[in-house]
Amino acid sequence: MRRVWAVLLTEWMLAGCATLGRPTKTADLEPLHQAQWQGRISVNVQGDAPSSMSASFFLRGDASNGELDLYSPLGTTVGALQWSPQFVQFNDGSKHQHFHSLAELTEKATGAALPIEALFGWLDGLDVRATGWQVDLSNISQGSLSARRSTPKPEVTLRIKLDP
Numbered sequence: 001m002r003r004v005w006a007v008l009l010t011e012w013m014l015a016g017c018a019t020l021g022r023p024t025k026t027a028d029l030e031p032l033h034q035a036q037w038q039g040r041i042s043v044n045v046q047g048d049a050p051s052s053m054s055a056s057f058f059l060r061g062d063a064s065n066g067e068l069d070l071y072s073p074l075g076t077t078v079g080a081l082q083w084s085p086q087f088v089q090f091n092d093g094s095k096h097q098h099f100h101s102l103a104e105l106t107e108k109a110t111g112a113a114l115p116i117e118a119l120f121g122w123l124d125g126l127d128v129r130a131t132g133w134q135v136d137l138s139n140i141s142q143g144s145l146s147a148r149r150s151t152p153k154p155e156v157t158l159r160i161k162l163d164p
Contacts, residue, residue, distance in 0.1 A: 036060045037123050039143065039162035041070075043110040047154025051111040063102075063117040070109065079109050083116075112149070112156040122147065123160070 042054040055078055056071040068081040080091040088099040090108055099105045103113035118135070121128030125140045132151040139145065143162035149155065 034060050035062065035120075037162055039160060041110075042157075042159045043112050043114070044157045045111045045154055046156070050154075053110050059123075063120050066116075068109075081105055081109055112158075114158065123162075 036059060038058045039056070040054065041057045042052070044053075045051045056073075056075075058069045058071075060067045065084045066082070070078045070081075072078050077093060079093075082089050082091075083102055083105065088102060088105045090097045090099065090105055097108065099108065102116045106112070106114040106116065115130035115133055118128040118130035118133065122135050122137060122140075122145050125137060127135065127137060130147075133147050133149045135145065135147040137145055143164060145160050147158045149158075
């Protein structure tokens with residue numbers, strides 16, 4: 001009987017160490033050679049109601065079809081963003097929210113509307129222009145980039161550090 005309890009206790013402890021899987025993904029977002037990046041992202045919004053967001057991330061796809069998972073320092077999923085020509089959605093673990101645009105989606109997730117199309121170019125080291133944004137790619141070969149939006153207000157600072 002002791003052996004049974006020891007096995008059950010061990011299985012219970014191992015189950016407690018397991019992490020929850022990533023949210024179920026849509027099949028059309030899984031091409032064979034999908035671009036992907038991971039690292040840390042921070043977004044700081046100035047103004048009357050300043051806010052700050054920082055998370056680990058895993059980004060796949062492109063500006064048309066993609067996914068962005070955001071993780072807490074403990075590795076739990078804070079939010080899962082998905083977009084395609086058919087939908088734009090955010091899952092925070094308790095509910096799915098649908099949006100009309102990527103700007104609305106990124107504002108919900110990070111506190112600021114991010115220029116997703118330009119962001120994919122920046123991650124590839126391309127100096128893609130985005131209205132109101134200035135990007136610093138001088139450290140992109142070391143996996144770092146920063147961008148600042150001065151217009152429209154409020155001012156937004158985006159920093160990304162890619163994992164090697």
